Amino acid sequence: MTASNETNPPVSPAPSESPSVPIHLRPARPADIPALVPLLLRLKRLNEEFDPLLKVRDDADEQAHAVLAANLADPKSVVLAAEGIGADRDKVVGVVRAVVRERPFYVPEHEGVILDIYLLPLYRRRGVGEYLLREVSTALKAKGAGVVTAEFPAQNEIASRFYAKRGFRPITSIHARSL
C-alpha cells in the first residue's frame, strides 16, 4: 500500500510549523487507519444530531475501515491526517477526507469534494480550520480540480458559517424523504 504516499500529494510542512497552529498535517498512511476511524465516526455521529436520515449504521466502524483503505488506494482521493505537536506529537487528532469527481456537463470539469473534516475539540483553535481548508484545496487542485466543494448536513449551521466566511456559496441542494 505504498501507493497511498504517491496518491496523496505531499503537503507543504511550512504552515504546520507555524506556532499558532497546534497541529501538523500530513498525508494519511494505511497505518493511520485505526486512529482515523474513531475520528471519522465522531463526525458521523455529530451528523446524526442534525437529521434522522443521517443515522449511523451499526457496522459503521467496519465500513470506515474499508472506506479509508479504499480512499488511500485511490489516486482520486485525498486523505490527510492531523497530528498534535509538542507533547501530542504522533497523536492523530484530526482527519480530512476529499475526492476529485468528474463533472460531465459543467466546467470546470473536475470538482474537489471535501467529504469530511474532523478535529478533536481541543485542537479547534483559531486558524486551524482555515489551515486545513487551504491544505486540502491545494491537494485537490494538484489532482486537477478546478472547483472545491464541501458536503455537510444542511442543518449544520456551524459548517455553513465556516464555509460562507471563506467564500463558499451553496450551488446544489440535496433534498430527502424516506421511502
Place this chain on the structure above:
Amino acid sequence: MAESAASPLAAGRSGRRAVRSKREVAEKEEEETAALGRRSVELSRFYQGKIETVPKVPVRSLADFSLWYTPGVAAVSRTIEADRDQSFELTGRWNTIAIVTDGSRVLGLGDIGPEAALPVMEGKALLFKYLGGVDAVPVPIRVKSPDQFMATVEAIAPAFGGINLEDIASPKCFGILEELTQRLAVPVWHDDQLGTAAATVAGLLNALELTHRSIREVRTVLLGAGAANLVTARLLLTLGHDPRRLTLVDQRGILQAERSDVDELMLRNPWKYRLALQTNGGGRAGDLADAVREADVLLAASTPKPDTIRPEHIRAMAPGPIVFALANPVPEIWPDVARDSGAAIVATGRSDFPNQVNNSLVFPAVFRGVLDARARAIPDEIVLAAARELARGAAKKGLTPHHLLPTMEESDVFPEVAAAVGDAAVRLGIARRTLTHEEFLARATERMGRSARLVRALHRAHLTPPMPRGSPRPRSPR
C-alpha cells in the same frame, strides 16, 4: 440539577439531624412533605392566592382620580414620552419585576405547564416582597420556543424594572438569559443559575478562608453540570481558580474534551462545551472517584439522592476537604457521614443543617440593590459583589465550620448585600441613579423592613384573615 436552595418557607419539613436509620429518615421526610402538601392545598383554597395589589397613594374621594387617573395623568405620560427613563421615577416601575416562567422545569416537578407553575411563582413573589420589598408579578407564559419566550419577555419589559426568570430547563435557560441581558435595558436574573451559584461561591469563599486555602491553588470538583454548577464554574474561573484544577462531573462521568458526547455539547450546550475544553487539566477521565482524588473542594448540585457521594470519595480527597452537598431535599451525602469521612466543612441546601446554601440569601438583596440603582443589567461582577458581601456578613458574626453563611434569621446582612450590589452597579457605570453606599444601605434597610411591618399591620387590622386551624404550624428554620 439540584433544587439546591430550599425556600425558607419550606423549612422544617425535615427532622433534625439525629441517630436514625436512612430509611427512617426517608420515611419521615416523605410523611412530613405530604402533610405540608395537604396543608398547602387547604390554605391555597382558603386564601385563593398569596399576593394582591394594594394602593400606595391616598384616595380621599373619587375626585382624587382626576390626579391618579385622567385627566391629570396625561401630563405624566407626556413626561415619560419625552424621556422613557422617567418611567422609573413617575411610576412603580422602579420597584416592580416580572417573574417569568414557561413552566418547563418547576421545582422537582418537571415540565408541568404555566398554570401549574403559578402557585410557585406566587410563592416567589411573596418572598420577593417579604424579604426584598420588591413588587413581583407572576407571569407564567405559554410559549413554544426560546425565541417566542424571549419575544414575549421583550414585549412586556416596558412595565418592569427587572425580570426574574424562573424554573426554565437547562440548557435553554443559558441562551435565554444571555440573549435577554443583551436585548433589555433592565436587569435580568435567573435564580437557578445565578442565585444558587452566588450563594455557593459565598459559602466557598468563607470555607477557603477557614481552611487557609487560596482559590488560586485549590483543586475543585463540581458534581452535576446543570444551571447552577455551570455558572459556579464560570464564577470560580473569574475569581482566579485555575481552570486546569477544576473538574466537572456529570451523569456520564468526568467532563473532558475527548469524551464522545463533546461534539453534541458543542451544538446543544456551548456553555458546557467551553468548560469541557477549558477544565480538567491533565486530562483525567473516569467517574467521580477518579475526579475527587486529591481534590480540596467538592461542590455537588446534582440529583437528590443519598450515597451519590460515598465516604470513600471524601476519604480520597486532600486532607480536610470542603464538601457542599446541595441537592434538595436529600443531599448527595448526609452531613454527619461526610464529616465522619474526614470532611472539614460541610454545607447543604437544607435549613435543618448548619451552612444552608440558600438562594433566598441572594435574590431579594440583589434585586433590592439593582432596583435602587435603576441598573440596566446584572453582570457577573454584581453577582460576585453579592457573594463577597454575603461572605463578609457571615464572617462579621464569627466564622466557624458551622457558620459559613448567614442564616435566614440574620437578616441585617441583606441590606448590606443590597448596598454592595448598588455600589457595584454605580462602579460599573450601569446605574441610572448614583447613590452613596450609605444611601443605598438606608434605602434597602427601609424597603426591606417595610414589608415585614406591612404584613404585620395587615394581620393586626384583620385585612389578612388569620390562618384557619389545621395541622400544627411548620417548625421554623433554626
